[in-house]
Amino acid sequence: RFVDLAAVDATILTEMRYHSAHNFVGRRIKGYREPLCILTRPAARALKNAQAALRPRGLSLKVYDCYRPRRAVADFAAWAEDRSDQRMKAEFYPRTDKGSLFDAGYLARRSGHSRGSTVDLTIVRLPAARQPAYRPGQPLTACYAPVSRRFRDNGVDMGTGYDCFDPLAHTLDPRVTGVPRANRILLRDTMAAAGFTGYSKEWWHFTLAGEPYPDTYFDFPVARGSLP
Ligand SMILES: C[C@@H](N)C(=O)N[C@H](C)C(=O)O
Numbered sequence: 522r523f524v525d526l527a528a529v530d531a532t533i534l535t536e537m538r539y540h541s542a543h544n545f546v547g548r549r550i551k552g553y554r555e556p557l558c559i560l561t562r563p564a565a566r567a568l569k570n571a572q573a574a575l576r577p578r579g580l581s582l583k584v585y586d587c588y589r590p591r592r593a594v595a596d597f598a599a600w601a602e603d604r605s606d607q608r609m610k611a612e613f614y615p616r617t618d619k620g621s622l623f624d625a626g627y628l629a630r631r632s633g634h635s636r637g638s639t640v641d642l643t644i645v646r647l648p649a650a651r652q653p654a655y656r657p658g659q660p661l662t663a664c665y666a667p668v669s670r671r672f673r674d675n676g677v678d679m680g681t682g683y684d685c686f687d688p689l690a691h692t693l694d695p696r697v698t699g700v701p702r703a704n705r706i707l708l709r710d711t712m713a714a715a716g717f718t719g720y721s722k723e724w725w726h727f728t729l730a731g732e733p734y735p736d737t738y739f740d741f742p743v744a745r746g747s748l749p
């Protein structure tokens with residue numbers, strides 16, 4: 522019952538951050554063998570419906586993370602214990618202690634992503650702007666800096682970048698007003714209409730209500746060979 526999202530809706534943009542070095546760890550995460558968005562079929566179909574609601578408005582979804590194997594979650598946990606590695610702090614958690622990321626709710630020891638019906642995503646205005654390639658070692662900017670100063674993601678302004686482990690990324694943080702607040706609400710409402718529930722601490726994180734494997738945490742690698 523798992524599928525490659527591209528086989529269900531080829532128009533949804535992808536930027537698989539954990540297959541890349543542009544994430545809070547700073548390198549590819551264990552278990553991400555290919556830059557694919559794998560989801561349960563019901564979650565992929567529901568995302569297709571969300572995309573269909575956005576496209577007439579000149580907008581598209583862009584996914585950052587989909588199914589996440591348990592070995593990737595374990596990689597996050599091992600990384601969190603190594604306090605000496607602060608390589609990506611300046612962008613992803615500038616004012617949060619990395620030792621508190623699990624307790625603060627920004628990382629989960631048993632992640633909904635491992636059940637296959639949870640997705641991290643944003644909205645992009647079409648035609649999608651080209652965004653600069655991330656170069657490991659480049660100077661980093663805080664994910665909560667104004668949109669003109671932080672990493673130039675081609676998503677609409679959500680008030681912070683993706684995986685910004687900071688209270689400003691809480692979906693309804695009262696300091697986020699105007700356009701970024703409206704963008705968060707558009708994403709939340711579009712996803713809700715398609716059957717997904719958001720997460721109060723991360724504007725980008727959604728889980729399909731009535732997911733097919735509510736109690737199963739999978740560990741197959743993210744690779745075409747894992748699919749039927
Ligand atoms: C790490 C972030 N993208 C995320 O998905 N956080 C939630 C809490 C999780 O790990 O499940």
Ligand SMILES: [Zn+2]
Binds near residue numbers: 586725
């Ligand atoms: Zn997530």
